[in-house]
Amino acid sequence: MAMESVLSQLGSIIAGLMFVWAIFRQYFPQDLRNHIEKYSQRLVNFVYPYIQIKFNEFTGERLKRSEAYLAIETYLSSNSSMQAKRFTADVVENRQSLALTMDDHEEVADVFEGVKLWWSSGKTTTKGPSFSFYPVTDEKRYYTLTFHKRQRELIIGPYLKHVLKEGKAINVKNRLRKLYTNSGSKWSHVVFEHPATFQTLAMEPEKKKEIIDDLVTFSNAEEFYAQIGRAWKRGYLLYGPPGTGKSTMIAAMANLLGYDLYDLELTAVKDNTELRKLLIETSSKSIIVIEDIDCSVDLTGQRKNKMEKEEKEEKDPVRKLAKEETESKNSKVTLSGLLNFIDGLWSACGGERIIVFTTNHVDKLDPALIRRGRMDKHIKLSYCSFEAFKVLAKNYLKLESHHLFAKISGLLEETEMTPADVAENLMPKTSPGNAETCLESLIGALEKAKEEAQIKAEEEEKRVVSLVPKEEKEQDIIANEQSRTKKLSTEEPEGQSSAKVAPAGA
Template sequence: MISPAEIFARLGSDIGPLMFVGSIISHYLPHELGSYINAYFQRLVLFATPCIQITFNELAGERPTRNEAYSAVENYLSIMYSKEAKRLKADIKNNSLVLSMDEYEVAADEFEGAKVWWVSGKSCSKTDTNSSYYKLFFHKRHLDLIIRRYLTHVLKEEPNLRNPRRKLYSNMGSRWSHVVFQNPATFQTLAMEPEKKKEIILDLNVFSTAGGFYARIGRAWKRGYLLFGPPGTGKSTLISAMANHLGYDTYDLDLTAVEDNTELRKLLIETSGKSIIVIEDIDRALDFSGQMRKRKANGEQEDMGRLGIQERETKPYQVTLSGILNFIDGLGSSCCGERLIVFTTNHVEKLDAALIRKGRMDKHIELSYCRFEAFKVLAKNYLEIEAHPLFPTICSLLGKTNTTPADVAEHLTPKTISGDVETCLENAEICLQNLIKALEKEEENVRLKSEEGGSVRNHQLKRKKLMMPQDHLIINEKRARS
């Protein structure tokens, strides 16, 4: 006669097939009915067997965000179980095909003699619409092994997690969403003066290893960067290079999509450590403590237009300078460490002094026009050359004109891409000639503007001299009367 213990043991070994049956039944029924039946089927299995279930939901928290534990399980299963599962789903990540378990699929795993089963599914509840999950089933006698060692193996020892994919977050209103960060910019390819580049790299390296220092002096482990300069000078590219150098995630914060300071604080709290929080064109994104509204009331429409305030007439916008200052160094900014806060602007003179003082924006970096050292980096990147007979001419012209790295890069982009050496040399010659023509034209425009400005000044001086005798007569007449 079979004992109850043996019955439970046999049922425990058959969890996989039972889960498979439940998943198949739910798959061929309408979505809501199938999910309902599958949930109760799993409860029945748990009631009839000495098993424990652990659920990993895709979304977590009151303001649903992507659950990192779910992502870790998904990565683990994509490698370990794609060969075993019968139904797979495909995705493209980092330009490669990745296979993972389809919904309502079951796969088994074994770890140090303990057998476990993974079940994938999708929730249809009102709060978690279209939210997926993974459920882990195992015999209760393996509880300590699973909790202490197996889950550690899944969540931390999986190879992809040792080199996690960096993410680019953007706020959709008051919530973050993300995609894989794939910008390839590095400091090696960044068009910048070598000394300034070394200075920035050193500063980033010191910051990333200074956790103990910040704790000792009683400050939050964060640092502010202000990047300023004309459009096209590489501010966004520098941010990408910083993220790739440090291995940080990037949060691209659109202030115009945030309703008020409360929503701004919530977004800040939901950011993670080892990240860069970016606000681009800060001068256009903020209503500085009502100052611009006051200008609008006085009829200064030109300034209002430059700062993008007119478009907010139909939409409440309550993010203030005070809210931004609290965002940078208020209590919420200390919720986690190792973060960079980066502001970019084309007009640094418009920014409030309280916003960019040291302690908030600790390092100010000016990105200016392209000079010869930056040009050589671009020539190596685009044309794969480090020297050319035309370089001295270009060096002279760059010193006389204000041309951005973006403009130079456009002229250095070959019209045809080929690995043939002769074609590459021909492309380089054509591109450099085109750049010289553009720089000469710019030099001519600068000369004409200078001459026009000189002629205007000469005209003003002549007019002043013509007015002087009459002025003297008036003065003498006044003296005589007195």
């Protein structure tokens, strides 16, 4: 009976409070109610020792998802799996794995530098007009951080920076990397899935380690670049004959660092303004690639000379009009515009970018384009060495040693063959392939290449001799004839010297 009496009294009190609250809301003016609620909230805040921070999913009239919300969601997903009891699962785009996030109204705890705090997820729902044939329910999700007011400085400062940094790092690590290409001033992309790594790259181990160390050092040098007052970017010039692995190295660089790739096609860019726009739209943690840059004559500082020469030669008005129409369709990107793209003021927009040029003929490039500070590191990719061959043999044939390796080593020292050609000869011709057959095929190709190189060298020597001017040949013949005549004139007839020596009275 005592319990029933207590519950009855409690029910009466609650009913009375609800009645008073209803009367208060109905008969008291809005201004007075706001005034009372304001001071009641102050009283609660004075008694309640905790602070709450709310992070909404959308900002600016739901036009854009909050970067802070996304970072917090990722951070909590990786830290709440051992605490939360209710999750929301979704399939990651283009992957066969599930992403788990905290369900609505779930709460987990976190500890930072010995201080305990709490994260909770929430959702507010508002319905559209009831008279609509298709009523819309608007859901707004948010995260709430709760902590003691004594820890205000620690949480608002270092802790939130830690959460945002860790969340963004996890997003970058787990994201699907993309390969972009440009059509005019717009980027389009596909998922980047190139399998190349530095482990499978055919290169000398010492050189490979040097490049890896340089890339890793750059990716961890944000504070250093800020300290010395330079934009956080680095340029790489890859040069060498075709087939030496320039494109493969770029893919290995992207896989090592987890960067997106932007393959910039300069011929599709209308002018310097479009080029600048493309740069602004690239993201951080990316590699911007311009392949075969030597093929663009207008970027070698020769545009003016070329135009002057064509103006002198072009006299026909019809041909001149056709030429103008053609030029209007061509790219008008200048050397100056490209230099500003690489290290001008606009290049500092964003951070953690790598710019890569590839070329087969480094001597054709303007020195201003590849100087240190623009292309900071020059990497020469040459013909296949024996160390590079061993990497290919391990990749293609699962071999680390073989009795034919010694012969191949000697032939590689005497013959120039690209890693691409070596790899093609190591490709098994049957399934499964015979390793020794592949090595013998490579030896045959090397010997053939050696013979062809010798024949080519002999033909080149003959060609050089044949190109000696006719006048020089005639001069040589005349000089030889004069030398022979002079020699004959100085020689005396046989017996003449003895007659001169004989006494007069003999």
